[in-house]
Amino acid sequence: MVTRRAAGVLRPAALSTAAVEPGISPVPSSVRDALADPHWRRAMEEEYAALLANQTWDLVPPPPGGNVVTGKWIWTHKRRADGTLDRYKARWVLRGFTQRPGVDYDETFSPVVKPATVRTVLSLALSRSWPVHQLDVKNAFLHGTLTETVYCIQPAGFVDPTRPDMVCRLNKSLYGLKQAPRAWYSRFATFLVTLGFTEAKSDTSLFIYRHGDEMAYLLLYVDDIVLTASSPSLLQRIITSLQQEFAMKDLGVLHHFLGVTVEPRPSGLLLHQRQYTLDILERAGMADCNPCSTPVDTQAKLSEDAGPPVADPTAYRSLAGALQYLTFTRPDITYAVQQVCLHMHDPREPHLTALKRLLRYLRGTVDYGLFLHRSSSAELVVYTDDGGPGVRTLVGPRPATLSSWAATLSLGRPSGSRSSLAPAAEAEYRAVANGRGFRLRQLLAELHGPFAKSTLVYRDNVGAVYLSTNPVQHQRTKHVEIDLHFVRDRVAIGDVRVLHVPTTSQFADIFTKGLPSAVFSEFRSSLNIAREEKVTEIQRKRHSALDVSFKGRVRKVAKMVDVSDDDTDDYSPSESDHESTESDEEFHMCQICNTEEEKSLLLHCSGCSRHVHPSCLTPPWTGMMTDDWACYTCKIIEDEEKEQDANVADFSKRYDTAVEKRLKILDIIRSLDLPNNPLDDIIDQLGGPDNVAEITGRRGMLVRASDGKGVIYQARNAKEVSMEMINMHEKQQFMDGKKLIAIISEAGSAGVSLHADRRAKNQRRRVHITLELPWSADRAIQQFGRTHRSNQTSAPQYRLLFTNLGGEKRFASIVAKRLESLGALTQGDRRAGPSLSAFNYDSNYGKKALTMMYRGIMEQDSFPVVPPGCSDDETSIQEFINEAKSALVSVGIIRDAVICNGKDSGKLSGRIVDSDMHDVARFLNRLLGLPPNIQNRLFDLFTSILDIVLHNARIEGQLDSGIVDIKAKNVELKESPKTVHTDSLSGASTVLFTFTIDRGVTWESAKEMLDEKQKDGASSSYDGFYESRREWMGRRHFTLALEGSTEGMLKIIRPAIGEALREMPSSELKSKYRKVSSVDKVNKGWQEEYDASSKQVRQIHRRIRVVRLVTTNDSQRIVGLLIPNSAVESVLTGLQWVQDIDD
DSSP, X not given: OOOTTTTTOOOOOOOOGGGGSTTSOOOOSSHHHHHHSHHHHHHHHHHHHHHHHTTOEEEEOOOTTOOEEOEEEEEEEEEOTTSOEEEEEXXXXXXXXXXXXXXXXXXXXXXXXXXXXXXXXXXXXXXXXXXXXXXXXXXXXXXXXXXXXOEEOOOTTOOOTTOTTOEEEESBOOTTOTTHHHHHHHHHHHHHHHTTEEEOSSOTTEEEEEETTEEEEEEEETTXXXXXXXSHHHHHHHHHHHHHHSOEEEEEEOOEETTEEEEEETTEEEEEOHHHHHHHHHHHTOTTOOOOSOSSOSSOOOOSSOSOBOSOHHHHHHHHHHHHHHTTTOGGGHHHHHHHHTTTTSXXXXXXXXXXXXXXXXXXXXXXXXXXXXXXXXXXXXXXEEOSSSEEEEEEXXXXXXXXXXXXXXXXXXXXXXXXXXXXXXXXHHHHHHSTHHHHHHHHHHHHOOXXXXXXXXXXXXXXXXXXXXXXXXXXXXTSOGGGGHHHHHHHHTSEEEEEOOGGGOGGGGGTSOOOHHHHHHHHHHTTEEEGGGHHHHHHHHTTTTSOOHHHHHHHHHHHHHHHTOOOTTOOOOHHHHHHHHHHTTEEEOTTTOOEEEGGGSEEOTTTOOEEOGGGSSSOOOSOOOTTOOOHHHHHHHHHHHHHHHHHHHHHHHHHHHHHHHHHHHHHHHHHTOOOOHHHHHHHHTTOTXXXXXXXXXXXXXXXXXXXXXXXXXXXXXXXXXXXXXXHHHHHHHHTTSOOEEXXXXXXXXXXXXXXXXXXXXXXXXXXXXXXXXXXXXXHHHHHTTTOOTTSSSOOOOOOOOOSOHHHHHHHHHHHHHHHHOTTTTTTOTTSOSOSTTTOOSSHHHHHHHHHHHHHHTTSSOOSSOOTTOOSSHHHHHHHHHHHHHHHHHTTSXXXXXXXXXXXXXXXXXXXXXXXXXXXXXXXXXHTTSOHHHHHHHHHHHHHHHHHHHHHHHHHTOOOSSOEEOOOSEEEESSOOEEEEEOTTTOOEEEEXXXXXXXXXXXXXXXXXXXXXXXXXXXXTTOEEEEESSOBTTBOOEEEEEEOSSTTEEEEEETTTEEOSSOXXXXXXXXXXXXXXXXXXXXXXXXXXXXXXXXXOSSOOOSOEEEEEEOTTTOOEEEEEEOOGGGHHHHHHHHHHHHHHHO
């Protein structure tokens, strides 16, 4: 193992700031330092006493061969909300990373409460005037009961002097154990059930108690608990029951929870993280920076690769991660945090600039927080918007108090997904379906019963509004999945109403884009984000449309004071008093300039009830001041609502017409007496549902009625199995061997594997039949993985069934090639049956066969076989050639086609470019565009020539059957074979062979090859030495070309690697090389390149392969697994580790 110190990666030690605080003991660096300090020693003694009192462990002798988990002391200063010291805290923590999976831990997941749930419960408790208390569990993890046997060392500094060699066998969980959070949650949740609590379906960390009129909610976040109840007596009863079971402390009224300060106010609660914000600014060194008014600019979103990388990416990631938790009480920075977090993997300077801007904004708003106010409204309002890469949703109980229940950011699919590429109306409609409003409605239903009103969902896209009520499918919705249309069902039953809102009032925009400062401030106020002294102003502004101005209230109070000071007991107000009081109440505030004015001088909107000066409007109002006057915005909304009502009426009419037509079509279909669903018929023929496991996406099936007339719908699930678990139930039936046939569709195959591994009861061989189209080969391969792996008890065998149609053969070729590339399915398992190379046409042999076929068609050479459907006479072969040329011209393989004149009059001529001559994939694809007759004849000719090429390769012993032949001029053993491992069960040995391989060709050998060729008189004009036209690595390279196996093809011999595997066409040779006549020049260049190759490795094997080689000195043949040089040491180390375990 290479440590960071060994690699030279050192991180400076972080010094504690507590060390310089006067009167506070610094955090110790060792157990000895901690025991020497009275404060830390007392904290450690308290922790150790709590462990003993809880009977956390038993001292036992160390288990032979068992895993003993180590541990360490953790010391920290526990501080109050204002940053002052509360107490010294010491905790004995185990090093969970030394645990072994399956030995001393199994499952580790433990849920925690969601922030939206916390805000919702606090808002409900506040609105109902329920008491809210905060509870803290002392040593919470010590209460968890372990189901595994875990051993650990004794705490350092507190080792039992009489039994120092013993270890602790844990009875209860400890901090640091991987399963500790899960064990504590299971123990606590089980006890709450005994008290009458139930676990919420919306959030498993929310527990609800309901008994008659008594209700209570409990929120659990590890060892921090928030409890609220409908009465103080019920609250105290629950706390008492919890304290009897756990070491729990009642911290009183909720004031500090999960780093969030909760301050009560006359009209609600103020939630803020002021100290946490200051700590972040201090860590970034920006405590005294200049503030800015918005967290993000209005320009385009940050680019991924703009600018140079930052100098300290770790600091960037640390600050970005810390800001995520700040969104708990500051949803106004959610968009800015999301933008800087997108680039944590590779932060650049523009990203750092955006992060600093966000910190500057926080510096100016450090005192801001989230205000929750009392509300008796049971109406839920949702503002949702699609911002490109995701869906943003803003939810609340009514438009004026959006964030009182929750302000959430729901990220959808990433940019570039189908959702983002779909039309705008479709994307907006998806935003409605993916919004958090539906989940919050379910949570509120669990907390206080069903809603009396529909949830209002506001969108700034008219198309999305129409889609929610339009039941007719059309071109704009062709990409929308059917499951998203549950929005229409909700609208139909009255749970949801989707309405349009102007973009200027779309509050969710604060989550999707950068906004100007004025708009941002207005939208931030809608979230109830403000500093402490602004809370009262927010409340006044919220109700300003209903109350008189502040000046009017002051005058009215003064009048009442005068009346109360009057000595007359039977005082009754006169008419003038009434008039005076009414005139005082006639003062209102202009909602634009925020100045007070008499009511008679202000316009009053009949729609939104706002009071404004006529001159403050844009453009100014010059008409009459009537009682039914409406502002410009309300007029636009009114016109849009009228248009929407007309569209809804039109859609309803069309819907009724469509329903009527649907009923008529169904009647016609019933009269046709059509057969059952094909899937149901297949299941019936295979033995029925009792013998066939159906793993599909459908919820039910059509079954013919017992009288034989008509069909009835029958649900797939039984009473004891829910619809959500039906596919997993069917899968388990197959794996247990109760059903021996499984039908899987793509819609229901997620997470389903039917492998015959050793854990499954059903050990029978799997036979996988897949029905696919020619262009879906990759999908077929994915489905193979559902049932076959190399580690299963019965090996996979593959059979490809297809007709003689060229397109189906092409499909088989692609499947075979993909299968051969998947080592987990074939090459990794030597039991996988016969090789699929016979179907893999896109190989070196296939390229050679294709070149021979093309040369025959272009009449550059004769066919090695008679073309299909032809006789031996030249006439029938020429007719085939003409037909094949026309076909290849039509699909673009033969280019520049012309009709010849003269002696070849009427013949078709053209050319096939060099890159197409051996491009098998292009040939197979273009083949699908031809008529079946010529398509099949061309494909049969290609496969016939391929059979001959493969046959010749077998005769010559060059056929690659999954084993790579390593050939070279000189192959010698470098050292004697060495046995590196012997299996203890089978006795099989693993032997290491080390070879020296020289593939180069000396100048003398190359010159001799050419001389022999010329001496025999069999040389061609192309034979000779060639020099490269371009320089590579600072010099030109030389090669020897000799006539190849066919005309126009040349064998290539190079100084460094000898003879090349692929023959080179003469045209390619001319384009890359020029012939050299000077022997001295070639001699010098050839010898230099040969000498250079002896000092470096020119061919590097980068992956493990089965190879075969023959030594040149003693002709010893060896077949084995080739290990890359860089991996030899690691393999030997692993084998030695296995040998040590066996010993």
